[in-house]
Amino acid sequence: METAKMFFRLPRVSPGYFRYLKAGQSVEVRGDATVSPRWAVLLGAVGLGLSGYSSRQLTIHHKPCPRTLR
Numbered sequence: 001m002e003t004a005k006m007f008f009r010l011p012r013v014s015p016g017y018f019r020y021l022k023a024g025q026s027v028e029v030r031g032d033a034t035v036s037p038r039w040a041v042l043l044g045a046v047g048l049g050l051s052g053y054s055s056r057q058l059t060i061h062h063k064p065c066p067r068t069l070r
């Protein structure tokens with residue numbers, strides 16, 4: 001079986017890159033880390049609201065083709 005051809009080749013991962021990633025995980029977290037989930041929930045709610053609003057605007061101004069309603 002032939003493997004799928006990709007548009008670009010992924011670079012080879014070196015052991016130094018793994019050390020770099022591991023060093024990045026040892027960063028200390030600030031004391032007010034509870035702010036992050038609140039921002040995430042707020043931004044998620046705003047995103048859902050804007051998505052619903054834009055979908056509603058599209059359905060108000062553009063009626064679907066009669067063939068799709070069959």
